[in-house]
Amino acid sequence: MVTNHIVDARAIHKHFGTLHVLKGVDLKVDERELVFIIGPSGSGKSTLLRCLNRLEEPSSGSIVVDGIDMLDAKTDINHARRRIGMVFQSFNLYPHMTALGNVTLALRKVAGKGRAEAEALGRAALERVGLAERADHTPGQLSGGQQQRVAIARSIALEPRVMLFDEPTSALDPELVGSVLEVMRGLRESGMTMIVVSHEMGFARNAADRVVFMDDGLIVEQGPPAAIFENPTQERTRAFIGQIQRH
Amino acid sequence: MIEAFFNIEIMKAAWPIVLTGLWNTILLSLIVVPLGLLGGLILALLASIRHPLVRWPLMAWVDFFRAFPPLVLLVLLFAGLPFAGLELGGFACVAIAFFLNTGSYYGEIFRAGIDSVPAGQVEAARSTGLTRMQAMRYVVLPQAVRNVMPDLLSNTLEVVKLTSLGSVVAVPELLYEARQAQSITYNPTPIVMAAVIYFLLLWPVVRLLSRLENRALAGRR
Ligand SMILES: Nc1ncnc2c1ncn2[C@@H]1O[C@H](COP(=O)(O)OP(=O)(O)OP(=O)(O)O)[C@@H](O)[C@H]1O
Ligand SMILES: [Mg+2]
Numbered sequence: 001m002v003t004n005h006i007v008d009a010r011a012i013h014k015h016f017g018t019l020h021v022l023k024g025v026d027l028k029v030d031e032r033e034l035v036f037i038i039g040p041s042g043s044g045k046s047t048l049l050r051c052l053n054r055l056e057e058p059s060s061g062s063i064v065v066d067g068i069d070m071l072d073a074k075t076d077i078n079h080a081r082r083r084i085g086m087v088f089q090s091f092n093l094y095p096h097m098t099a100l101g102n103v104t105l106a107l108r109k110v111a112g113k114g115r116a117e118a119e120a121l122g123r124a125a126l127e128r129v130g131l132a133e134r135a136d137h138t139p140g141q142l143s144g145g146q147q148q149r150v151a152i153a154r155s156i157a158l159e160p161r162v163m164l165f166d167e168p169t170s171a172l173d174p175e176l177v178g179s180v181l182e183v184m185r186g187l188r189e190s191g192m193t194m195i196v197v198s199h200e201m202g203f204a205r206n207a208a209d210r211v212v213f214m215d216d217g218l219i220v221e222q223g224p225p226a227a228i229f230e231n232p233t234q235e236r237t238r239a240f241i242g243q244i245q246r247h
Numbered sequence: 248m249i250e251a252f253f254n255i256e257i258m259k260a261a262w263p264i265v266l267t268g269l270w271n272t273i274l275l276s277l278i279v280v281p282l283g284l285l286g287g288l289i290l291a292l293l294a295s296i297r298h299p300l301v302r303w304p305l306m307a308w309v310d311f312f313r314a315f316p317p318l319v320l321l322v323l324l325f326a327g328l329p330f331a332g333l334e335l336g337g338f339a340c341v342a343i344a345f346f347l348n349t350g351s352y353y354g355e356i357f358r359a360g361i362d363s364v365p366a367g368q369v370e371a372a373r374s375t376g377l378t379r380m381q382a383m384r385y386v387v388l389p390q391a392v393r394n395v396m397p398d399l400l401s402n403t404l405e406v407v408k409l410t411s412l413g414s415v416v417a418v419p420e421l422l423y424e425a426r427q428a429q430s431i432t433y434n435p436t437p438i439v440m441a442a443v444i445y446f447l448l449l450w451p452v453v454r455l456l457s458r459l460e461n462r463a464l465a466g467r468r
Binding site: 053055078079080081082084085086088090092093094096105106109110111151154155158 | 370371377378389393
């Protein structure tokens with residue numbers, strides 16, 4: 001399939017049993033673009049992200065990431081996933097390993113690097129998130145914000161072409177949110193393509209290229225942050241924006 | 248009384264025999280514990296394939312061997328297999344019975360351990376490109392084992408105790424040798440010796456277990 005978008009998802013449907021969660025979603029993302037996805041709880045945001053790296057198997061549709069057909073049975077999915085970083089709301093760091101161990105595991109077992117090279121790359125990734133001196137700490141010894149930054153380092157160490165963030169700051173105490181957003185801002189400045197599910201409207205306003213509003217398994221409306229936040233054309237978008245701004 | 252149960256002369260005489268038994272019990276444990284762990288691990292890994300075609304036969308297997316009294320299983324193997332043209336020694340029968348019986352117990356423990364690891368761990372691992380098996384090996388199993396360490400240890404304690412069943416099929420372990428010595432000396436002192444040795448052998452494990460369990464409780468608080 002020929003495409004000039006780094007992410008090209010078309011007509012994605014997802015059913016969980018009788019529940020129709022995604023009802024034909026199209027999402028195209030340009031290289032270096034930062035796309036923000038917002039929408040009410042249960043609208044399918046997480047499911048969409050998880051379909052993009054096939055943590056969730058879409059019921060139908062097509063997904064091409066960086067030229068790789070993600071749904072083709074012949075695609076080596078583990079190889080493809082290396083190019084798609086994912087950051088989770090609950091960090092999901094491996095608690096039995098140090099920060100460096102978390103970052104080097106896939107470097108060693110997936111990318112096939114030797115110990116020394118993996119550790120050098122791992123330390124460089126931790127440096128990028130400002131945690132070089134925490135390399136030997138276990139997740140239990142780190143704050144939530146630090147844990148999430150280690151999780152980001154775990155992804156970027158593999159030099160992904162796209163990063164997916166699923167509510168990366170929702171589990172954090174308010175005073176720790178800033179450090180994670182700072183790292184995300186740095187990533188964006190380095191040219192990383194990012195798809196972010198989040199309700200951090202301030203960050204969306206000054207960092208996002210595009211905001212996508214989802215409701216009930218569909219993309220209802222999308223556009224530049226100012227347009228979506230100030231002048232939404234759809235009633236459902238207006239209602240949702242009004243709701244979160246009141247909080 | 249002391250003459251009957253703590254007879255020094257008899258202890259001296261029976262000591263070499265009892266020692267052989269102790270050595271064989273240790274040897275037997277060193278074989279059946281890893282065998283049971285291996286059987287359990289295989290069962291738990293199979294159980295992590297959540298396919299009905301795997302799941303139901305597996306559940307039947309585990310339930311069957313957990314419900315089957317290990318002594319009956321052992322005697323059945325020992326007395327029954329020769330009729331099927333398979334003449335295995337007592338030792339091999341013990342190994343097989345333990346693989347089947349204790350493997351099923353270990354399997355349930357491993358399975359509980361694997362289930363205790365949050366799904367997000369596997370998702371994170373898979374999202375970085377690890378295969379299902381790699382995620383299991385490097386991410387899930389180390390946490391699973393740590394989470395069920397007290398149960399693994401307590402089951403291992405049971406397994407070591409159960410090796411005394413070997414005496415029924417003439418495996419010369421501690422209890423068997425003690426009974427031999429008893430029948431030679433016409434005195435129960437060797438049995439007392441065996442009892443004391445079992446206690447000394449297992450008591451440190453019991454202590455360790457208590458400490459682990461206390462720590463687990465404290466951790467949960
Ligand atoms: N594995 C699953 N099995 C069954 N239903 C699921 C599963 N995952 C998600 N769902 C359902 O799919 C719907 C969409 O869920 P999803 O997590 O994608 O929503 P979301 O937009 O991310 O919501 P939130 O803002 O609460 O995170 C919900 O109704 C949810 O209950
Ligand atoms: Mg979600």
